[in-house]
Amino acid sequence: MKKQLYILLFSLSLAFPTMAQQKDTTASFSLQDAISYAQQHQSDIKNAKIDEQIAINTVKQTIGIGLPQLSANANFQDYLKVPTSLLPGEFFGAPGTQIPVKFGVKYNSGVGLELNQLLFDGSYLVGLKASRTYKELSVKATGRTRIETTVAVTKAYYSVLVSNEQLSLIDANLERLKKSLNDTEQMLKNGFVEKIDVDRLSVLNNNLLTERENVIRLLALNVNLLKFQMGMTVGSSLTLTDKISDVNVDKTPVIGTNDVYNKRIEYSLLQTQKKLNELDVKRYKSLFLPSLSAFGSTSANFQADKFSNLYDKRFPTTVIGLRLSVPLISGGQKLYQLRNAKLESLKTDNNLINLQNAIELEVAQSQTIYLNGQKSLENQKRNMELAKEVLRVTKIKYDQGVGSSLEVTTAETSLKEAQNNYINALYDMLINKVNLDKALGNINY
Template structure:
């Protein structure tokens, strides 16, 4: 028994170890791989795929309305007390009286089949056409969800890269600052500088270490956001294989394009919605037409006052026929439904014009913002290079005794500010590039 428990404990430990190793698995993704992963794991995409399947089943459901409808039925009745009817007494030679009479037998049963086939119905024919458009709408909704997921993953991916870039700059600054502080402390011990020079550098180092901790926490948050956008569990480990340099190789295309709205899934969705509204109008108009259906039924009935003899004799019955339904007057309901359907089409057409203008404006805004951010990034890069050069010269002057520690401290602060401005400009430029591609309808998935 002891060996049994020992074996169980060992198995549990091995299982937990394997699970821990699985949780520690590091996934490395390029931007393209991250987007592909999200297309298969993001909940919003999975739900959109479910909606597409629902639309497909709805189309089949609509088609089924026009197929033969067959149903079976069976019943059994036990008349504990037979119903009584009153007949005039003249039938029985007792004029002026009412004679109670019971008709029927105690036990009755029947089985049968019914068949109904729709031959013509305008609403069904229109609904059959509209169901295909409804399926198309669900497919476009899935495409829109995929595009939105691609945009979200791309922006989250860029955020992680920018945070990594910021952390690299801080680490480089810290390494340089620690060396300067060490050199200054040595000079102070030898009496070449004052203690205030050491204190100034110490304050800068402490502030930079605090900023580094904040960036590390922000980086972890950005990585978790990327995992969420990809549909990964937050506990998974994720590394990025793309770099900012590789992703900046292809710049966004900036050009005057007044037909970009045709590439946007939002515009295509609204066009499909207009088609559905037009089918609605046809459906309401078709309600003024008659409908025709065929039907047939066959049954076997059984009757007896003795339950054991109930099924000894049967009485068959078979019926076939046509059913024509002609609408005559509906109190104006159908007429007003047609009017509202026409107004819905007009409203959708207005929405299409407004969306077209809105997309053109969005393209102009996105491209203008991108160009501004591109110029700002170039300017901030130059400023950062200049700040680094100023710091280098200030340190040389200080070491040669022709400069002050205040100049070095001021140069360090200016470099830090220039680097922060560069990081902000870099993030804005990368995000604005995504916005331009989205506005032009060039986001792929």
Template sequence: MKYKYLTLILCLFSITDVRAQLTDTVAHFSLQEAIEYAQRNQSSIQNAKIDEEIAANTVKQTVGIGLPQVNGSVNFQDFLKVPTNLVPGEIFGQPGKLLPVQFGVKYQSSFGLELNQLLFDGTYLVGLQASKTYKELSSKSLKRSRIETAVAVTKAYYSVLVSNEQLNLLDANMLRLKKSLDDTKALYKNGFVEKIDVDRLTVLNNNLETERENVIRLLDLNVNLLKFQMGMSIQSKLTLKDSIAGLQVVQTFAVSDTSAYKNRIEYSLLETQKKLNELDLKRYKSQFLPSLSAFGNTSQNLLANSFGSLFDRSFPTTIIGFRLSVPLISGGIKLYQVRNAKLEILKTHNNLINLKNGIRLEVEQAQTTYRNGLKSLENQNRNMELAQEVLRVTKIKYEQGVGSSIEVTTAETSLKEAQNNYINALYDLLINKVNMDKASGKIVY
């Protein structure tokens, strides 16, 4: 296993996992079951579902703008000092004078209903289209979260499998080395070998024990990383059903597919974003159109100089009408909004071209890397088998007195190195397989 990922794993677990508060569980999962569990419990997917629900509510909210709007109002006023105006004295037979007169009453109150109905507004119609496209965008974002979660869980699952395989190889090495060490100690007691021969094997044995302890700790971290990617409590117990031996390695490839970008959710998301930008342009253009709405208002006005008689009489008022708003001059604001919206569409178009080329390159790179990984794994497997055979022959020669202990320790070291190279190649191949499937758009949820 590559220890350079250890730091990344530790950083991931520095994030507080809210699910640690949940009841711990005991689980025994295959890879597919682990992915299905993550689809139900991973917080990123749950948040994406919430975003999708928010988008659905936003669509309904936008539709509501075009539905009748009814508002009620109640108003009460107490004029502590009734307003006074000056009127010509001729009205009261006192020409040439301005006489102060109070107009109004001390108490005034009114209550009524107001109805507004939007009849035509270009921005509203475009907003309806945009809200539905926004809902589509949130659904695709949920799909992307599901795919990313499946990829992360698969890689973490493979990391655990490879760590288990590495631990199995170390255990086999330790059993073999312990037997060699016991045999050498027996030969030393009988005077057939030197103490340095025992010391060399002891050093190898100590190194293997240390390496095994490190792998066990790394395995625990990999299991916890898998739990994290699945949305499972870190305190839960998790074991795996699958094994390295059960994995199928595909060695054949189809002809390079130049249309693989169409299967990628990232490309589909960007296409939807372009649709939103186009609707944005349409919305800015619609601001040059007039808007028309209908309204109605009915109210009852209550007037009196004493509060007790305020409700004795009422004066009704009812109004209906239309309101036409025609934009005339906006200082160029709307014009530049249209220009910027056109530029945003052009940017998105350029991004689509770049993403298309990038995906094609990613597919080519992923397939090439996977092919190389296959060859590397085959080669490292042969090297490991050769190293095992070299060690077997070297031990026979040593036991028969025609070989040296240095040759044995060298063979042991070579075998351990070959096994590490095999483990690294196996891990790289599994991860590259996931990357190739993702690049080709074959991971679909």
């Protein structure tokens, strides 16, 4: 995933250079500032907030089902052919025949109001509770997005800090190596060393320059990745105010607590999902209950054979009543819907148990990796200091004529390798710290 983001950001930087120049702004951020900025500008969080509003509207929509429903209607009819019915001839003194008679008038019109009010529906009452739980679920989903954003921003921020530290070490090496190269070149002119001694140091210097260019490009890419995670435009200028030394790395072993489940947003989300499953079971049970509603309507009808006389006379109608609906036979659909809802609830119970085990495993793994990373960082830091001392002593011996340039070159190479190992251990340590905080539920939203 990280490589894909690198490729994406690199492609954007090539495809839209003018856009980046037009949107060039400058900002300085500490880690907490970067996290706060991301919480306001990251697209995923914005969408999560929109989902919250959708959930709120869904709750209001569900409430509206139980409120009075009022509708108005109007109609106009022009009978081009008035309906005709056949009546027995006995009514007209012609037994044994059927007489066609037209019933109705050419023009008809009507206006009316209709009111419906739900009095009792078990599925509505359960659905009302479920909609509120759905709102709770959306809020927790936003919290999960906030936590994921915090983790992503923190890791990206640490990547930039580590790249800066790596660049500082390379610059220090280049400064020292440049002085050694100049001194060796001067000694070559005076005939005290051979040309191969200068060549060895030149190779090291060229390798360091190449590595420095690579680190600078990687640093720019890490900064763009940080901007991306923060929701900042890639063309903006970003300056970090925190340093590696500002990062608080706890050197004491971390002991997991029994309360870690309740601190994990994933567990809380699954608990809310369990509530929804239980409400779903109640909803399907309520479908077996009757529903009751009240209704009322009033209307006015107008009839005439001539359009000009249509609205001269009004024929009003008003009715009120109750409507009871009792489910009898549904082909077993409701029964199997209820059974499936119960099975879904059982699946959620199993997922909760599995998540508990997964959290325990994640905490144990994160602690082990974190503690191992502490030891590795301490060892690599000691190795780096030893490599510096070895190089110092080797150079003194070389300057005094009792050592060889090959020993100096080897010591320089060992120091560079030790520094690279230190940088890798430092990066792993910082990332492991974030992973452990996330596993313990210490990253809040």
